[in-house]
Amino acid sequence: MRVLLIGSGGREHALAVGLAADPSVEQLIAAPGNPGIASVAELRDVKATDPAAVAALAVEVAADLVVIGPEAPLVAGVADAVRAKGIACFGPTGAAAQLEGSKAFANDVMDAAGVPTGRSHACTTAEEVSAALDEFGTPYVVKNDGLAAGKGVVVTDDRAVAEEHARECGRVVIEEFLDGPEVSLFVVTDGTAAVPLMPAQDFKRARDNDEGPNTGGMGAYAPLPWAPADLVERVMAETVQPTLAEMRDRGTPFAGLLYVGLALTTKGPKVIEFNARFGDPETQVVLALLASPLRSLLHAAATGTLADLPPLRWYDGSAVTVVVASHNYPGTPRTGDVIEGGEQPGVIHAGTARREDGALVSAGGRVLTATATGPDLAAARGAAYALVDSITLEGSHHRRDIALAAVEGRIKL
Numbered sequence: 001m002r003v004l005l006i007g008s009g010g011r012e013h014a015l016a017v018g019l020a021a022d023p024s025v026e027q028l029i030a031a032p033g034n035p036g037i038a039s040v041a042e043l044r045d046v047k048a049t050d051p052a053a054v055a056a057l058a059v060e061v062a063a064d065l066v067v068i069g070p071e072a073p074l075v076a077g078v079a080d081a082v083r084a085k086g087i088a089c090f091g092p093t094g095a096a097a098q099l100e101g102s103k104a105f106a107n108d109v110m111d112a113a114g115v116p117t118g119r120s121h122a123c124t125t126a127e128e129v130s131a132a133l134d135e136f137g138t139p140y141v142v143k144n145d146g147l148a149a150g151k152g153v154v155v156t157d158d159r160a161v162a163e164e165h166a167r168e169c170g171r172v173v174i175e176e177f178l179d180g181p182e183v184s185l186f187v188v189t190d191g192t193a194a195v196p197l198m199p200a201q202d203f204k205r206a207r208d209n210d211e212g213p214n215t216g217g218m219g220a221y222a223p224l225p226w227a228p229a230d231l232v233e234r235v236m237a238e239t240v241q242p243t244l245a246e247m248r249d250r251g252t253p254f255a256g257l258l259y260v261g262l263a264l265t266t267k268g269p270k271v272i273e274f275n276a277r278f279g280d281p282e283t284q285v286v287l288a289l290l291a292s293p294l295r296s297l298l299h300a301a302a303t304g305t306l307a308d309l310p311p312l313r314w315y316d317g318s319a320v321t322v323v324v325a326s327h328n329y330p331g332t333p334r335t336g337d338v339i340e341g342g343e344q345p346g347v348i349h350a351g352t353a354r355r356e357d358g359a360l361v362s363a364g365g366r367v368l369t370a371t372a373t374g375p376d377l378a379a380a381r382g383a384a385y386a387l388v389d390s391i392t393l394e395g396s397h398h399r400r401d402i403a404l405a406a407v408e409g410r411i412k413l
Contacts, residue, residue: 003295004058005030005041006048006078007069010323010350010369011280013037015069017348018287018294025295029061035360036342036349048073051081058087065090065299068256071147074276075101079256088302092276095252099243100259100276103145103173110271113246115239117271118176129166132174133159139177143273144169153204153214178263178270181411183227184220184282185260187240188297191253193306194240195297196232198222198289198314200282201406206330208401215330216366219402221320221377222285226411227264235260235269243274255301264413284348284371285319320384320403321371326351327395329365337362340392346371347387362393378407 003025005016013036019025020040031054033043046057049072058066066082068074068091077094091097098105104122109115121132122145133140140162144152146169154165155177166172186197200222206212228234239260247254259275287294291313300306326333339352339360348371351364368391372383381403388398405411 001025001064001295001299002027002029002062004061004063004066005037005069006046006054006066006073008032008034008037008048009070009280010348010366011278011283012069013348013350014283014287015067015278015294016040018290019067022293022295024293029063031057034349035352035354036347039343049076049078051076051078054078055081055085058082059085063087065295065302067091067298069277071097071100071275071277074256075147088299090256090298090302092254092256093252096247096254096256097276099247099254099274101147103143103273104171106274107173109243109246109250113242115242115271116268118178120173120175122171122173123166124171126163126167129163129172129174133162136174136176141175141177142166142169143173143175145171145173155214178265178272180264180266180413181226182272183224183231183262183264183269184279185232185235185262186278186282186286187236187258187260188301188306189240189244189255189258190301190304190306191244191248191255192304194236194244194258195306195309195312196236196240197286197312199224199227199232200285202279202282203399203402206325206397208399213330215325217279217281217323218325218399219320219322219369220282220285221318221380221403221406222282222289223318224406225377226406226409226413228413231264231269235262238269239271255304280350281321281323281369284321284369288319288371288373289315289317291315315373317373317375318377318380319371319373320377320380321348321369322384322388322398322402323350323366324368324370324388324391324393324396324398326362326365326367326393327397329397333362333365334395335362335364337394337396339367341390342368344387344390347391367393367396377403381407
């Protein structure tokens with residue numbers, strides 16, 4: 001089977017590694033890809049957000065399956081254009097991808113479906129923002145209503161910071177703060193059948209002890225030894241199935257990857273946000289533990305045959321990934337710095353490029369993730385940080401506390 005993977009980040013590199021390891025994948029093509037993806041796939045050039053261009057490439061390479069990684073192409077309707085060519089595509093339609101493309105739309109769907117989540121108000125004026133901030137109080141949660149590459153959310157006790165973020169975004173959603181540890185749950189679905197993957201936890205703040213500004217994610221681990229035994233079953237029943245039913249009722253069934261971001265509050269799991277694709281960097285740890293063939297799973301979701309798929313198989317043990325970020329991230333990152341040790345097993349490329357002389361250099365904010373597995377969380381964590389310490393990137397930074405609280409048993413519900 002020929003598979004075309006669209007995207008160029010760490011999530012796509014992790015997907016590429018999983019797909020390349022599947023014996024049923026005869027040829028893996030990635031567009032536009034990155035130097036890490038190039039080690040397991042043939043790279044082609046394409047503008048990922050151009051539906052016609054991606055569809056034409058899929059036809060050109062005679063793809064049997066197209067997998068769309070990032071959110072922007074999904075919201076732009078790339079999956080629709082690919083399916084119009086009669087090619088199986090993993091990823092929701094442009095209309096269904098509004099679950100991520102618009103926070104207000106997602107909140108409307110959750111309200112209609114009775115999904116447990118925090119209270120929220122969509123705001124377009126300074127007066128509306130002020131009233132919503134007054135109602136919900138601190139910590140203030142202000143979200144860009146549109147796509148923001150994982151950095152559109154500000155959680156702060158500083159009223160001025162919250163108001164400034166709202167002004168910069170224009171249309172925002174102000175939400176009630178949800179207490180409790182956060183969990184990421186990926187659900188593969190064909191619109192009706194739904195298969196949950198292993199829950200993971202990621203770390204959004206730039207610095208140790210959850211300090212510093214929000215980022216796209218600085219690390220992750222799985223599984224979660226502290227999570228309730230019935231967590232997945234409860235979220236599937238209370239959140240996922242009602243959401244999928246509501247999307248079907250609206251005439252926009254959601255097929256692809258539904259990312260459910262959760263807070264395990266004192267009143268049970270509540271949704272923080274939906275995404276319409278695999279999350280980064282949680283994908284790295286979840287796929288590292290998936291023993292079932294990845295292509296079969298994605299193809300079944302793309303062709304409406306997920307209910308016929310055997311139960312997923314998982315490796316024993318744990319996985320941890322740590323993001324190595326460039327100087328000044330999540331501000332404007334410095335790029336062009338030479339990377340040493342970036343082409344080892346377990347190193348996933350996100351923002352990298354190849355210089356004319358062949359040197360691997362930084363080309364984005366989150367440059368690499370170092371991913372490792374082990375028989376338990378402590379062992380996986382140790383291996384991940386050993387891998388981080390073998391990488392050299394001038395001016396880079398990373399968190400040293402990924403999965404530490406879980407290893408030390410400090411996460412309490």
